[in-house]
Amino acid sequence: MADPSRSRILCELMDGRAFTNKELACAACISPQTASAHLKQLEGAGLTASLRSGRHVYHRIANADVAAILEGLAQLSPTDHLSRPGRPDANTSCARSCYNHIAGRLGVLMTDRLIARNVLTVRNDAIRAGPRYQTFLDEIRIEVPLGGTGKPLAMLCLDWTERRHHISGPLATAIMQKFLEAKWLERRTGSRALIVTEDGFDALERRFCLHRQDIDLADPV
Secondary structure: OOOHHHHHHHHHHOOOOOEEHHHHHHHHOOOHHHHHHHHHHHHHOOOEEEEEEOOEEEEEEOOHHHHHHHHHHOOOOOOHHHOOOOOOOOOOOOOEEEOOEEEHHHHHHHHHHHHHOOOEEEEOOEEEEOOOHHHHHHHHOOOOOOOOOOOOOOEEEEOOOOOOEEEEOHHHHHHHHHHHHOOOEEEOOOOOEEEEOHHHHHHHHHHHOOOHHHHOOOOOO
């Protein structure tokens, strides 16, 4: 992970999607052959996994636990690996994908609102459903898959740019999927940055009582 090329590959995969060797080589500005060697090391260490679809092999972060560790380690590491060399840096600190949930300032503010509005309760760093949990799910029209025995619906994840918590876990995943499917958020090509659309600002105001000036994100698309 200390190797700059491997760290750039991991950062690209923290987008939450699966990418081909060629796509990851382009992101890290290395040859496909070099990327293959790095990916073999990463998969051998249990950090990534690969899957075949037709003629193509795709690579992704191994699981949510690995993603949480990588997000935490980002607090201690230089940030030059978070953007592609030679590209203007997208504003990942405002809103970005952290594997399969929303991070950055937006993720932290959304978490604050969920707690303040009694959708979630936090005690001793453990998250539980609050009095308005089911009402919130019905209003935003999402379903959260049931986890295994004892598996929490959400967990606190320390945001490396905000130094405060956003949520990860099944609820956070369902929220991000809803925002992307409804086109309230759109991905930025070649970056983990997320862009709030005009419809997204409306949804954030209605569902989270978050206003455009609170979020302070880049211009909407």
